[in-house]
Amino acid sequence: MCLAIPGKIIKIEGDLATIDYGTEKREAKIVRGNFKMGDYVIVQAKIVIEKIPLSQVKSWKKVIENAS
């Protein structure tokens, strides 16, 4: 499955990335794009879909978790 908040890539092996969400780690496939260790990304259904600039990571979490 996937999380709607950005997670940090902590490992890349071939096209498989391990992503750290703080409370848990998940694996997701990189099908397109240049991703590297330390990048914050959004995953949907086990596919890395977008890189999130570091400056936007906090506000992502805030909006997703606190929106009414």
Added chain:
Amino acid sequence: MLPEVFFLKYAYPCSFIIKQRGEIDEKEMEELRQAAIKSLPLPKEKLEKIFFRAFQKISPIAKRMKKDVWDIEVLREYFINQHNNIIEKGMYAYAQAPQTLKNLCKVHKAKVIEKNEDALIVEYGEGNIRPVLNELVPQAKVGDIVTIHYGYAVEKL
């Protein structure tokens, strides 16, 4: 297409956010996924409850068009035309949303440039490229124009 089916295909990609907020659980999300993939109509009341934020926005559009919220023309007007304006203007919960989130939340028309086993690679806007899941439109092929929402291709145009 039944309006319940049309609605769910466009709304399903947002269910990840709804689950993140703890409003639905893993089982309910899988039920939404199966219904979206198999084009099964779920009860309107259930969809209105889970996706109440969408209906907050659809209601005034329906009123303006003098039609029911479940009229397919109203739903199409919302997802294809109004949804992006609402996001861009930063209305509702989008007021604090960062640009990358807004961009994923928008519905874009995109061209399929590559197809692999898990995903479609699509191009939209001015040279933006991203992978999207193809399970809602398994028949989509290279060269097709599809709509995309968050991590999914939604509809073949």
